[in-house]
Amino acid sequence: xxxxxxxxxxxxxxxxxxxxxxxxxxxxxxxxxxxxxxxxxxxxxxxxxxxxxxxxxxxxxxxxxxxxxxxxxxxxxxxxxxxxxxxxxxxxxxxxxxxxxxxxxxxxxxxxxxxxxxxxxxxxxxxxxxxxxxxxxxxxxxxxxxxxxxxxxxxxxxxxxxxxxxxxxxxxxxxxxxxxxxxxxxxxxxxxxxxxxxxxxxxxxxxxxxxxxxxxxxxxxxxxxxxxxxxxxxxxxxxxxxxxxxxxxxxxxxxxxxxxxxxxxxxxxxxxxxxxxxxxxxxxxxxxxxxxxxxxxxxxxxxxxxxxxxxxxxxxxxxxxxxxxxxxxxxxxxxxxxxxxxxxxxxxxxxxxxxxxxxxxxxxxxxxxxxxxxxxxxxxxxxxxxxxxxxxxxxxxxxxxxxxxxxxxxxxxxxxxxxxxxxxxxxxxxxxxxxxxxxxxxxxxxxxxxxxxxxxxxxxxxx
Numbered sequence: 001x002x003x004x005x006x007x008x009x010x011x012x013x014x015x016x017x018x019x020x021x022x023x024x025x026x027x028x029x030x031x032x033x034x035x036x037x038x039x040x041x042x043x044x045x046x047x048x049x050x051x052x053x054x055x056x057x058x059x060x061x062x063x064x065x066x067x068x069x070x071x072x073x074x075x076x077x078x079x080x081x082x083x084x085x086x087x088x089x090x091x092x093x094x095x096x097x098x099x100x101x102x103x104x105x106x107x108x109x110x111x112x113x114x115x116x117x118x119x120x121x122x123x124x125x126x127x128x129x130x131x132x133x134x135x136x137x138x139x140x141x142x143x144x145x146x147x148x149x150x151x152x153x154x155x156x157x158x159x160x161x162x163x164x165x166x167x168x169x170x171x172x173x174x175x176x177x178x179x180x181x182x183x184x185x186x187x188x189x190x191x192x193x194x195x196x197x198x199x200x201x202x203x204x205x206x207x208x209x210x211x212x213x214x215x216x217x218x219x220x221x222x223x224x225x226x227x228x229x230x231x232x233x234x235x236x237x238x239x240x241x242x243x244x245x246x247x248x249x250x251x252x253x254x255x256x257x258x259x260x261x262x263x264x265x266x267x268x269x270x271x272x273x274x275x276x277x278x279x280x281x282x283x284x285x286x287x288x289x290x291x292x293x294x295x296x297x298x299x300x301x302x303x304x305x306x307x308x309x310x311x312x313x314x315x316x317x318x319x320x321x322x323x324x325x326x327x328x329x330x331x332x333x334x335x336x337x338x339x340x341x342x343x344x345x346x347x348x349x350x351x352x353x354x355x356x357x358x359x360x361x362x363x364x365x366x367x368x369x370x371x372x373x374x375x376x377x378x379x380x381x382x383x384x385x386x387x388x389x390x391x392x393x394x395x396x397x398x399x400x401x402x403x404x405x406x407x408x409x410x411x412x413x414x415x416x417x418x419x420x421x422x423x424x425x426x427x428x429x430x431x432x433x434x435x436x437x438x439x440x441x442x443x444x445x446x447x448x449x450x451x452x453x454x455x456x457x458x459x460x461x462x463x
Contacts (some may be wrong), residue, residue, distance in 0.1 A: 027389055051299045052128050054085050056296060056329070057311045058335060059145070060112035061421075064180060066109050066149055070205060071188035072421070074335040074418065078179040082324050084113060085154075086147055087173050089128045091155050091166040095135050102138060104165035107148035111180050116312040116330070118143045123314075126289025139164050147173050149180060164449045171461075177349045189334045195385065197392065202413035203458060206384050209422055212453065213334050214379045216424055218366035218435040220271025221306070230255055230267055233303050237265055237275070272346065273303075273363040280324045280357035288314065291325045291353040299329075299351065308332050309349065317352060324354035333368060337423040339441065339450065340364075346426075366426060383452040386439045390456040391449070407448055409460055411451075419443040425450055425459060 058081050060074045091098065107113075118141035125135055139157050146156035146163070152174040154167040191205035223229055234257045235242045246258045253269030265275040294309075299305055313328035329349040331338060340346045352360040382390075392414075393407040420443075424436040438453045448462040 005022065029070065033409055049293050049300070050127060051094045051298060052305075053292065054081075056309055057123055057127075057292075060310060060312070060330075061114050061118050062187065062330075063112040063114055064110075064183075065112075066180060066185060069185035069188070070191050070193070071185055072205075072207070072338070073188060074190070074332060078183075080111065080179055081113060081139040083173070083176045083179070084251050085168075086146065087125060087155050087171055088145065088157075089130075089149070090137055090170050090172070091131070091168065092125060092128055092130050094168060094170050095130075095132055095138075095166070097131075098166050098168040098170075100138065101165040101167075102162055104162065104163045106146060106156070107150065108150040110156075110410050111147040111149060111176065113147075115143055116154070116310075117314065118170055119311065120314060121157075121159075122287065123289050123292060128286070133279070147176050147180075149177050151178075152177055159214050197389065197414050200411055202388075202414055202417050202420075204417050204419055206420055207422065208383070209429045210381055210383055212336075212381050212438040213376055214381075214424055214454070215376060216333060216438070216439050217309070217369045217372040217375060218312070218333065218426070218434050218436055219369045220305075221270045221365040221367055222267065222273065224267065224269055224271055226256075227255075233267070233273070233427065234353065237302055238263070267380050271364065271366075274361070276360045277358065280354070280359050282320065282354045282357060282359075286323055286355050288325055291355075292327060294356060295325075295327050295353050296350045299363070302361070306331060306349070307367075317354075319352065319354045319359055320326060324352060324359075326350065328354045331365065333366070333424055333436070337421070338436075339423050339425050341425070342460060366436075379437060381422075381456070382440070382456050384440050387451045387453070387456045388414075388417075388420075388442065391451065391458060406458065408461060417442060418443040418445075422453060433444075 019235070024041060034244065058076075062076060064071050064073070078439045081458050120141055121136055121139045126130065139159060140161075141159040143160045144156075144158035144290050146152050146158065148156065151167075153169060153171050154165060155171055157164045157166070171394065188315075190208045192208060193205055195202045195206045205273075205392065222233070231247075233249070234245065237354070238245050238257065238259055239258055248256050248258075252254065255267045257265040260279070262278045263275075265271050265273075265279075277302055296305075299309075308331045309329050310331065311327060312330040315326040315328075317324050317326045327350070329351075330346050338348065340348070346364050348365055350360075350362045351358060388409060391407050392409045392411065394411075419441070423439055423441050425439045426434065426436055437459065439459060440453050442449045442451065446463060450459045450461070451457065454457055
């Protein structure tokens with residue numbers, strides 16, 4: 001009897017061991033045989049990724065003040081930014097030996113590279129392979145890079161608070177200066193300064209543009225109606241784990257892929273790609289440059305690298321007690337910035353990196369529908385001045401009797417206007433075809449106003 005009990009215990013133990021081993025095989029097999037990504041087709045080694053960094057970390061516009069000309073360009077056909085990167089590298093390499101002024105005035109004639117946000121200087125020094133804490137402490141960030149068109153031995157960097165001037169015989173911006181002087185600035189967009197409205201003066205230059213391409217018909221980069229193509233995106237992401245992924249299609253048309261309830265990929269009917277990963281091992285370097293390299297490597301492989309993408313914001317984040325970074329990217333269409341409706345809380349591309357791991361990724365890229373190009377043409381739009389005047393509140397607008405018209409601008413705000421430009425506004429509501437609105441963007445104080453450039457009506461107000 002005792003022997004029977006012992007046999008039963010042994011059998012039960014063997015069954016439990018078998019169950020345990022089987023569960024490990026079925027649940028963890030995909031992780032055991034993950035393929036070596038360095039051998040995968042399309043993988044970009046870190047050296048190649050790093051060579052792309054300063055094509056993505058690039059200014060949204062170039063401002064030129066030369067002789068009687070003042071203009072802003074959103075394209076860079078002469079590759080002046082590439083030349084400026086070389087000058088920055090030269091300035092940083094011998095930073096300790098250079099003449100440094102931490103509160104310099106802007107030169108009278110200049111080329112200014114303007115970023116959307118204050119870029120941490122560590123991104124530049126990391127790419128240049130320069131370790132110098134003095135640069136980090138002095139420069140801190142890069143909001144503008146300014147080239148003095150009368151002094152090729154200097155470069156200025158504005159960090160949002162101070163303008164740092166670096167002067168050295170090792171700096172040579174002569175090639176950039178020559179490229180600016182060779183431009184036919186008379187053919188570029190004109191601006192007017194010190195535009196007065198009543199007794200108030202607009203401090204920012206007011207563009208005199210009055211035409212824009214319209215309608216601009218775009219579509220999602222993802223064909224959400226092509227189930228095979230959407231499945232391929234999921235297979236490329238989950239790789240050998242794909243056989244263990246649960247797929248579902250919602251009534252709304254959203255397609256969702258779930259791996260062990262911890263790794264989720266969602267492709268919406270509008271073309272928004274969204275995923276998060278709670279299985280990632282949160283280890284490795286967490287400095288802002290290494291994390292950006294990881295982000296750009298990931299973007300290039302999933303599904304591919306969008307044309308014209310540029311870094312528009314960098315944020316510090318925390319995830320499960322670990323520090324990391326959130327990188328937001330934008331892009332241009334027809335050399336004009338794209339603005340997304342904040343009602344839908346969309347951005348072109350946003351990626352969160354903790355250590356060596358991407359834990360969240362959102363991507364919503366539109367491209368021009370070339371099959372509809374014949375429907376697009378240059379049209380007349382309202383001038384920036386007319387749009388501002390049409391949205392300026394006066395006491396007459398507030399008289400009793402009848403509903404007052406919504407006019408968001410007040411005369412005391414005129415002096416606070418810091419930026420005015422034409423862009424395209426994406427409502428991001430339709431799955432395949434979408435007409436972008438051409439808009440005037442007016443930044444005043446801590447608010448941004450989006451006006452329809454053809455009607456003058458307020459579309460959205462941001463703060």
